[in-house]
Amino acid sequence: xxxxxxxxxxxxxxxxxxxxxxxxxxxxxxxxxxxxxxxxxxxxxxxxxxxxxxxxxxxxxxxxxxxxxxxxxxxxxxxxxxxxxxxxxxxxxxxxxxxxxxxxxxxxxxxxxxxxxxxxxxxxxxxxxxxxxxxxxxxxxxxxxxxxxxxxxxxxxxxxxxxxxxxxxxxxxxxxxxxxxxxxxxxxxxxxxxxxxxxxxxxxxxxxxxxxxxxxxxxxxxxxxxxxxxxxxxxxxxxxxxxxxxxxxxxxxxxxxxxxxxxxxxxxxxxxxxxxxxxxxxxxxxxxxxxxxxxxxxxxxxxxxxxxxxxxxxxxxxxxxxxxxxx
Amino acid sequence: xxxxxxxxxxxxxxxxxxxxxxxxxxxxxxxxxxxxxxxxxxxxxxxxxxxxxxxxxxxxxxxxxxxxxxxxxxxxxxxxxxxxxxxxxxxxxxxxxxxxxxxxxxxxxxxxxxxxxxxxxxxxxxxxxxxxxxxxxxxxxxxxxxxxxxxxxxxxxxxxxxxxxxxxxxxxxxxxxxxxxxxxxxxxxxxxxxxxxxxxxxxxxxxxxxxxxxxxxxxxxxxxxxxxxxxxxxxxxxxxxxxxxxxxxxxxxxxxxxxxxxxxxxxxxxxxxxxxxxxxxxxxxxx
Numbered sequence: 001x002x003x004x005x006x007x008x009x010x011x012x013x014x015x016x017x018x019x020x021x022x023x024x025x026x027x028x029x030x031x032x033x034x035x036x037x038x039x040x041x042x043x044x045x046x047x048x049x050x051x052x053x054x055x056x057x058x059x060x061x062x063x064x065x066x067x068x069x070x071x072x073x074x075x076x077x078x079x080x081x082x083x084x085x086x087x088x089x090x091x092x093x094x095x096x097x098x099x100x101x102x103x104x105x106x107x108x109x110x111x112x113x114x115x116x117x118x119x120x121x122x123x124x125x126x127x128x129x130x131x132x133x134x135x136x137x138x139x140x141x142x143x144x145x146x147x148x149x150x151x152x153x154x155x156x157x158x159x160x161x162x163x164x165x166x167x168x169x170x171x172x173x174x175x176x177x178x179x180x181x182x183x184x185x186x187x188x189x190x191x192x193x194x195x196x197x198x199x200x201x202x203x204x205x206x207x208x209x210x211x212x213x214x215x216x217x218x219x220x221x222x223x224x225x226x227x228x229x230x231x232x233x234x235x236x237x238x239x240x241x242x243x244x245x246x247x248x249x250x251x252x253x254x255x256x257x258x259x260x261x262x263x264x265x266x267x268x269x270x271x272x273x274x275x276x277x278x279x280x281x282x283x284x285x286x287x288x289x290x291x292x293x294x295x296x297x298x299x300x301x302x303x304x305x306x307x308x309x310x311x312x313x314x315x316x317x318x319x320x321x322x323x324x325x326x327x
Numbered sequence: 328x329x330x331x332x333x334x335x336x337x338x339x340x341x342x343x344x345x346x347x348x349x350x351x352x353x354x355x356x357x358x359x360x361x362x363x364x365x366x367x368x369x370x371x372x373x374x375x376x377x378x379x380x381x382x383x384x385x386x387x388x389x390x391x392x393x394x395x396x397x398x399x400x401x402x403x404x405x406x407x408x409x410x411x412x413x414x415x416x417x418x419x420x421x422x423x424x425x426x427x428x429x430x431x432x433x434x435x436x437x438x439x440x441x442x443x444x445x446x447x448x449x450x451x452x453x454x455x456x457x458x459x460x461x462x463x464x465x466x467x468x469x470x471x472x473x474x475x476x477x478x479x480x481x482x483x484x485x486x487x488x489x490x491x492x493x494x495x496x497x498x499x500x501x502x503x504x505x506x507x508x509x510x511x512x513x514x515x516x517x518x519x520x521x522x523x524x525x526x527x528x529x530x531x532x533x534x535x536x537x538x539x540x541x542x543x544x545x546x547x548x549x550x551x552x553x554x555x556x557x558x559x560x561x562x563x564x565x566x567x568x569x570x571x572x573x574x575x576x577x578x579x580x581x582x583x584x585x586x587x588x589x590x591x592x593x594x595x596x597x598x599x600x601x602x603x604x605x606x607x608x609x610x611x612x613x614x
Contacts (some may be wrong), residue, residue, distance in 0.1 A: 060463055063459065068486045068487075070448075070452065070483045070487075071452045071455070071483065074449055074450075074451075074452020076456060077453050078453040078454060078455060078458075078459070078460065079457070079459060079460050081453070081457060082388075082456075082457055102483075105449060110442070110443065
């Protein structure tokens with residue numbers, strides 16, 4: 001039996017297109033949502049890359065607090081307490097860490113529908129260096145009860161999910177991404193539902209965010225080596241799709257997690273926790289950033305330096321498969 | 328607007344009852360009594376003479392909001408809210424019981440408490456968000472945030488002070504309970520705050536000062552806050568830690584207090600009669 005791989009787009013890192021066929025962008029989708037619902041406010045701690053055109057469209061419902069993540073989150077809590085839906089923007093490292101206690105204490109304890117949109121998370125901080133590397137954001141955010149964590153693989157997945165996430169009554173953390181579509185078709189978004197990209201029975205790769213693209217490249221290489229690969233874009237990490245996780249563990253010989261996150265607290269940890277709780281034994285290969293900061297560089301270079309390119313992932317999987325204990 | 332003598336007597340009697348409630352909470356586990364007594368008059372003044380809020384108006388989107396950012400002085404708030412009918416005074420006997428929610432810091436399950444606090448340096452920002460919402464709605468709502476002077480060590484207070492000024496949130500009013508102490512020491516001996524008036528005005532706030540235990544003075548200060556300047560406003564209220572109990576007033580070691588039942592009786596007598604008692608309880612240092 002071989003895997004069913006859906007037709008793949010040309011994977012091109014030099015593509016500048018971040019729009020769906022309709023021409024929609026993050027900014028236009030957010031503006032349309034906000035213009036249709038006066039409860040929605042857009043805030044930023046002077047991080048306007050994705051929302052530069054919104055001030056004239058939203059007027060006073062666009063609020064740039066300046067380089068003040070803590071104040072922005074506190075104000076977001078105050079606004080949400082009054083029935084507003086504040087959508088907050090900042091670089092992930094500063095939003096989730098500088099303001100962590102404000103998120104946990106003001107947003108988390110009150111369980112307010114504040115939406116946190118973090119820019120250049122994970123490997124996407126490229127050459128910024130360790131100060132800007134949000135590679136512990138998932139670990140931090142998932143300690144907060146009811147926090148919904150969404151890590152889209154590309155712009156289309158982000159835009160498709162935005163209406164549901166903004167309408168959700170709980171706090172949400174989004175790993176913002178501005179990257180061309182990874183797969184030509186993304187099924188309707190549902191919180192807690194993973195997207196199975198390919199079906200297979202030899203091994204399973206679970207990934208999220210920017211590394212879904214590299215995981216897909218790895219899957220193609222592994223297929224060409226004669227392996228049948230189950231590839232899953234997890235999409236939301238909290239809540240997580242436990243049924244897909246269990247299916248992947250039980251129907252394959254090796255479970256691989258691929259993420260641009262530290263080894264602690266991310267997808268590999270979630271998988272280990274859940275499967276142990278379910279009494280499911282599995283061979284697990286966690287592919288992540290280990291316990292340190294990654295070598296800064298432009299995206300393709302940074303991926304290679306961290307052994308996270310599609311080719312390197314495939315190689316690491318083959319090495320592990322060669323050393324799997326016999327059933 | 329100065330309260331007439333009869334009103335002042337009434338306010339003073341109310342404040343005395345609030346203080347007695349706080350003293351009664353300083354046993355069987357205790358509470359942050361020193362800080363509670365310093366802001367008791369402030370809370371009584373605000374809830375009776377300034378804030379447009381009643382137990383019946385809590386669902387009115389225009390009712391004024393009070394946020395206690397220095398959450399550890401919540402016994403004074405519990406006492407004030409109970410006295411003014413936000414909840415039954417009998418509930419105060421549940422202090423620290425896991426069957427109720429009157430613990431050492433405020434939370435929204437207590438009627439009249441608008442937001443939880445305890446971690447210092449948070450509620451000026453939350454208040455700024457509420458004030459921003461009110462302005463968007465053209466609501467007459469005012470948001471009053473009570474800050475401790477020790478709390479002013481937190482950078483987030485000054486961060487929000489800048490933002491509130493930039494956003495011209497004149498419906499945001501900060502009140503500093505200037506009792507000159509932080510947890511263990513005098514503020515000026517650790518991280519000096521003076522000249523505090525200049526600090527706030529330098530951050531773009533309109534500043535008034537008042538004797539935080541004098542209702543006439545408070546009335547003058549709050550009504551002197553000018554509207555229309557576009558600036559957020561702050562009242563620095565000079566207070567005394569432990570005010571009303573000379574035996575613990577102004578002492579660094581009477582921040583958190585847990586007294587024996589006989590000591591509570593002595594302190595209540597002191598509160599009502601001006602007889603100074605001697606407290607032997609070991610000072611408790613929480614921080």
